[in-house]
Amino acid sequence: MLLHLPAVLDPAELTQVRRALDDADWTDGRETVGAQGREVKRNRQLPDASALRHALAAQVQSALARHPLFHAATLPLRMLPPRFNRYEGGGEYGFHVDGAVMALPDGNQLRSDIAGTLFLADPASYDGGELIVSDTYGEHAVKLPAGDLVVYPANSLHRVAPVTSGARVAAFFWVQSLVRDERRRRTLFELDQAIQALRASRADTAAVLQLTGVYHNLLREWSET
Structure with a gap:
């Protein structure tokens, strides 16, 4: 199920998060993927261990917990704390499937049932950058207003289209659901x-x-x- 959840972050929260990310130190996004991902991924991310990433991830998780549709849509059992990425200057992420099992900070593991992308940049401020999700009905291009979230099955073949101008900034995460199917x-x-x-x-x-x-x-x- 590919689902749009509007206004996960309100305007004040969004402004705060964007100001923090505009001043952030970014690293090569290929540091968090395996060999297959490194071949097709060209973006930058907040370092996983950075204090800023942990603070912003907690803020996003709090907003998700308050959203009236998030729990109903995902039925979360475990969640990987959100990461943050930035695409610009032709950056893209070619077609790939997310890893099936991921390590959590507490040492446990998560089965990735659902993927989420929280858009943090005004779509008019950058060209390209659509999330393309492929399924049996074809390819679906997603480019949402800042503060809005899309969730979709993590086993979907998907990509991020090249960003040809401006910068696409987003948070992304995975959920293990109480209901696998x-x-x-x-x-x-x-x-x-x-x-x-x-x-x-x-x-x-x-x-x-x-x-x-x-x-x-x-x-x-x-x-x-």
Whole structure:
């Protein structure tokens, strides 16, 4: 499921994050990928160990926790703290598939079920830089307003188009979901959104309660902890 989540960061938060990143020291983005990624990746990233990366990652995670759609869409069990990258001067990331298993800071491991890209630059300020996600329905180009997030299956073939002018700045991360199967996550998300709409419309309380029970029973059956 490829899903757009608007306004993860509000304007004040976005301004604060961008000011910090504008003054940041960036390193070669190839330092965080394997041999296959190094062949197609040309960008810069905040060093994983930097204090700025840790502070901004915590801020983004706090914003995600508050967003009304993030939990419903991802059902997060574990999350790799966000990293931050910058593409400019023709920088790009060719087609690739994300690693299946990633190390977490606490020594545990994460199965990458869902990938997320949080756009931090005004799309009018740079040319190119679209996130291209390929699936059985073709290629989908994503270029969102600053502060907006896209989440998509981490097993998707995807790339970042060359940035021919300006700079594309973003945060990116991965989530291990309570529900491994993407189709089941989609079903639960659609059911959750239908329940929320029925509650807002003051639909029959008993029927809404019954549907809520169905949701939780499916989640109980499908979840892995």
